Amino acid sequence: MKTKFIQTLTLALIAVFQVALAQQVITGSVTDQDGLPLPGATVVIKGTSTATTADFDGNYTIAAKNGDVFIVSFVGFNPIEVTVSSATMNVSLEGSTQLDEVVVTGFGQTEKREALTGSVGTVSSAELTKRNVINPIAAIEGNVTGVQFTSASGQPGSGPGIVIRGVGTLNGSASPLIIVDGATFEGSINSINQDDIESINVLKGASPMIALYGSRAANGVILITTKKGSKDGKIRVNMTSQYSFIDRAVKEYEEVGPGQYYELMWEAYKNSLSTADPAATASATIFDRLGYNPFNVANDQIVGTDGNLNPNAEVIYESLDWLDYLQRNGTRINNSVNVSSGSDKHSVFFSASHTDEDGYVIESSFERTTGRLNADFAPTKWFRLGGGLNMALNKTVGLGGVGSSSIVNPFGWAKNLASIYPVYVVDNNGKIVNDAAGNPQYDYGEGYPEYGIQSRPYSPGRHGIAEAYFNDEDTKTNNYGLRFFAEIDLMEGLTFSVNYANDYQDFINKSYENDIVGDGAPTGRYGETRFRRTVSNAIQKLNYTTSFGDHNIQVLLGHESFDRDYSQNSGLANTQVAAGIYEFANFTVPTSLDGYSSEKNTEGYFGRIGYDFSEKYFLNVGFRRDGSSVFSTDVRWGNFYAVGVSWSIDKESFMDNVDFVDRLKLRASFGEVGNDNLGDFYISQPRYSLTSNAGAPGILWTQLGNNGLTWESVTSFDVAAEFSLFKNKLYGSVEYYKKTSNDLLYNLPIAPSNGLIEKPENVGDIFNAGLEISLNSELVSNKDFSWTLGLQASTLDAEITSLPDPFVNGSKRWEVGRSQYAYFVYHYAGVDSANGDALWYMFEEDADGNSIPVLDDDGNHDTTNDWGDAGKAYTGDVSTPDLIGSIRNSLSYKNLSLDVLLTFASGGKIMDYGYGDMMHTGSYASSYHPDASRAWRNPGDVTDVPRLEVGNTNQVQTMSTRFLTDASYIALRNVNLSYAFDKEIADKLGVDQLSIFVTGENLFINSARQGLDPQFNIAGTPSGNGYSPASTLSLGAKLNF
């Protein structure tokens, strides 16, 4: 076998070297403290570039001479140095704690975790191998404390939303800054192949490193570092192949079937009638209101005057379940290969991957091809240069109108259309009618008198599924990136370096609306949007490191410029020539052509001093002065800083006798960073937008601007203890933070009578605070079996501390002393059992503008049956959870390992609009939730669902306490079961390592109500008609040689 041959050759060469250099072959094994082999452990001869790696059984072979010093290291273990004294050198490594990890902290800096004075959460490549996420950001969930996630849409390729330590802004962006290989990254994270990632580090709070990102760091910083080539002279190839099954993660809301629907609508209709005998009228004409009779009984015989379905009625219509036609079995195929190689003078990493996913919903897919080449070279001892090139070609096919109130939204159709309306035209016997070619015909809802079908009261002339098929919505993004660095050692300890980065994104969206049904009918309509975004980052740095005595000092000075250029054009044309061609040439009447360019530039000067005394006391100071083109000349520049200290108590002599403590460190940091991300790069400028009138040029006043507008600033404080106890059997950290956001950029609502509705201002302060605990315990650890339990928990607390005036923002009201996510809604008082009216607690404003209860004569809270008169008030609830966290179990038994990650949230409420829409008071053709059957019917009925009555808007107000639902959940986020084949088998296959695995993502979620996605958004306002999150079950294999 070829591999065997290579091995033999290697040994032969080593033997030759042995002779040539008067060296000997040293062999040995590398094991952990329990004697388990550590395959992949590195053995380096100190002071040389000679190195080797332990094989699958932990054995190594290297040429060395007596007196050489081996540095033996392995990820997760403390490296040790041993002096060669015999031909067999067996080495045992002790498991390290997280504190020994080297952490990337930005601007090319790495620090040992022990030296960190700020808060950094890490997701390693080892963790990433357990996950199967198209968007690598998703792997942070459950692995880093203090980070809150909102769910990714089920649309293939989409990623979750992320908030680090609470939303620290009112109207600016809460998205963290993302740095990929040293440069600001504005592309989509789904353009990065997860197998290329070495680590993801999350910088939280006010660590001195975060201060170096100054004006962009207010929402935290995520540092993504891609892999580099190995230095040991070998060429390593890793291949991963996966096949995944994609399904819906959150089930659809429950919905009543046709019989119950007819009964409920009969009730609602009857209650709206003022005729002499409403029940008789309702029974006789309910069909006329609904238009479809899916039963085998006459139109006026469907519901009796007692409100019950005709006992003889059987559903005969076919194709009533729209979800059956909307959903399918999704699949994903993912293949990835990478090669790494190098020596002490250079290293190269090359990768390629391909992903092809069909979502669990029709007409949705994602395809991605990535390539990456990272290379470093050291032509001389004092000069290094290199960088990376990467590309990702993404193609997303989606559905129009998803999650919107737009008629075209197919999810809205599947959920909100009552269960009596078929997807296809059906005949008098309920059978699908086929056309001459034998194909079923979509039911457009405009009436089929020949089949006794009237027009559908829900969007006649439209069809959510037909339009999804006939329309075409596809987006291609080409992402290209360049990273370049050069580093020159000017003298001992002093290095000058430059980094230059460019990221390009080319975007083409083609959107076709068909000529048969919907907004594009009758001529067909085609739109195209194209943009190119160029982001350039240039950094120059001077780095100086020196030590004298026990004092170690590191000084960094730098300058950074950031330039974001964006240029977009879009067009729209109608009247198609031929079917199936999605180009402007195929559409004869252009209706619009639009385009613009924008530019955002920032510039900053930064510095950092790191100092430690005998690696026991650490002090870090970071500073940055930033200028941003978003603001006017006079207020453009801002100063940001942070200071951090830490103390490694375990190194004090007084700890020598404290046996159970392996490590103990205290740290604290304080600092101020900023945010200029307001979603509008010209927000400070008063502007008129361009338009036209019958072709004559015109302009329209659209932006008030504000020349005084300046930075949002965020002041953070955190303090933490990090520890490792009982011979590293128990380790973790406890941390408290408080983050205060000041001068919040906010589009202050102004009275519409001013002609515009908002003015950007720096108003408002808020704080976020929380306790973050991370605990890991090695419950069992022996040769064959190990079990580690990890627990993370973070509390979230937020409050507005300054705001000029309270402001109503949808279902929330902003007021000093409350969270910006505090509900301010109508208070449901239940049902009047005498008449079935919905009752609402009444509130009035006191002199200070606070909502206070209106009391009746007996001093009880007064109610009304008209919510318009009731007034809104705080409920005491917020949409954000009190506690979020995760539980991880990692088990391994011989070659088998199992990882189970649960994430959870506790507390908080959701305004379940998705449910509320299905609890309407009687809207023809709108679906009902089974809970509607509890509606009041007769005097004396005691229930929480008011009388159904078509057209009576007083009966339901979705923005009320009636629909506030517990937001707590527990989710089975990730399960990974993998099996590594024995060396013998791998050898026979000619590879170093072979493992197979099963990975599941988003497998299960338990929330207060079926259909509810508790992580829909931070504000807790799910509409229920979006592309619900997907679950993924993957089978795969990994191969190294």
Added chain:
Amino acid sequence: MLLNKYKSLLLVVLIAITFSCEEDFLETSPTDSISAADALSSPANINLVLNGLHRMLYSQNGILPGASNARSGEHYYIPVFDAMTGALIHSSRGNGWQRADLQWIAHREATYSTPSQMWFQRYHIIAEVSAIINKVGADGLTVDADMKNILGQSHAYRAWAYYRLISTYAKGYIIGNPSTDPGVPLLTGSVAPYESGPRATVSEVYAQIEADIDGAIAYLSDGATPAANKSHISLSAAYGIKARVALSKGDWATAASAAASARDGYPLMSENLWLSGFNTVSLPEVIWGSNVIDTETVYYRSYFYLMCPTFNGSQNRSNPKLFDKERYAEIPSTDFRRKQALPMAPNTNSAASNGEGGSFATDPNYTNADDFWDAWGGVIDTYGMTTRHNTHPYMHVKFLQKNPGTIDPDDIILMRSSEMYLIEAEAKAMQGDIAGAQAVLQTFGDARDTAYDASAFADQAALMEHIKFQRYVELYGEGFSWHDHIRWDQAIDLTNSGAAEVLYQDGFKQDKPSVNPDWIWKIPQSEIDANPYISESDQN
């Protein structure tokens, strides 16, 4: 310490290639807009602002932050002001457009788009023209012929916008106590800190409107450059606005004379032109109107989508709009305007709200399928609808597209001379000038009815009854009915109109405006929330 020369060279090169931040690196400007200072810097640029406002009357207003595409400009509100009184009758539930309006739900909810956007967009116009007026004044710009046109249009727009607001969000002038009734905030300039102001009284707002429209007329009649086209406000249009304002406050003499001035030069249309579809501002009667071209189409948000029977949208196919059958019966056989509705059109929509649709069996006008479908085919062929269009008895065919059966845009008529004849007649009748009113009506009626005789209406009561009828028949679908009801203090009762109670619900019957506060639209919640001078207790 000395660097070796290679290091020095390399260092210099590295620094040189990367250190390139120029002085103006942080100065950036947008490309999709121009600065406020530039916008008002010259007559040419101010003209652009006016063009923007002309466009705003019919554009999808996504361009304006906070404006709704679905309630933009005037083209939504013209049909809605007729639909809400049952003057323009919906025949079925359609696909929902304007249903909440005609059911009297939308304008009574402060958070709904219908009342919010009516308010916001009119105030936006006020703010834009106030900025022009104030800027020209403050900078002392030369008032030449072009500038007179600009200032004339600006004042006219402000008058028009305030008139729309005061007549919608306050009690009617004639039926109320204008000196004390709360009106709307009166702003003649939007300035920091943008606190707006309290509700001025109805009288105060009318005083501002009158000052503005008189100012507009003064500028436009004093050698101003003439209006470039009918989308601009001409001197005639300014007189027309003045006539409307005066009529609604009962200033009959002013109304009569302004209306006469406004209509001068806009001859009454012949039968052919009248029946041509009201789809172009080039019709001779049109004084003011939006010229909508293909590239500025508003698709399914357009005026014709909301009311035209031939437009190819689901709203139109399922829900042809009806003429009031009681009123129809009153039209003399000699009046060609009988042709604007089809009393015998078959009721083909099985979901028609009157429950008579779907087939000859349910439609009392037909006894067999052939006649029924032949009649339908006849309508479709005559007016150019598609075979997916439904027909309904008393459907109107007044508004017809230039290209029927398509979604192509058509013009929106904002003012025409017929209205001015009827204003003049009403004003004279209300003044007690019976002969004068009859004379105006005779001129007008001769152009409509070959047997017209105004002398049949011999006293004020008879004249007013007749003028109400004429306004309904002549101005059907042009958006006057709501404010006519307020001026005439007229209740709504659609019992014999052909409207279905099951569809109209609350909109089927309403008390007259003088005793029914629901005629006054709700002030938007966003105004109450953000305006320190207006609280919940000031809500209508």
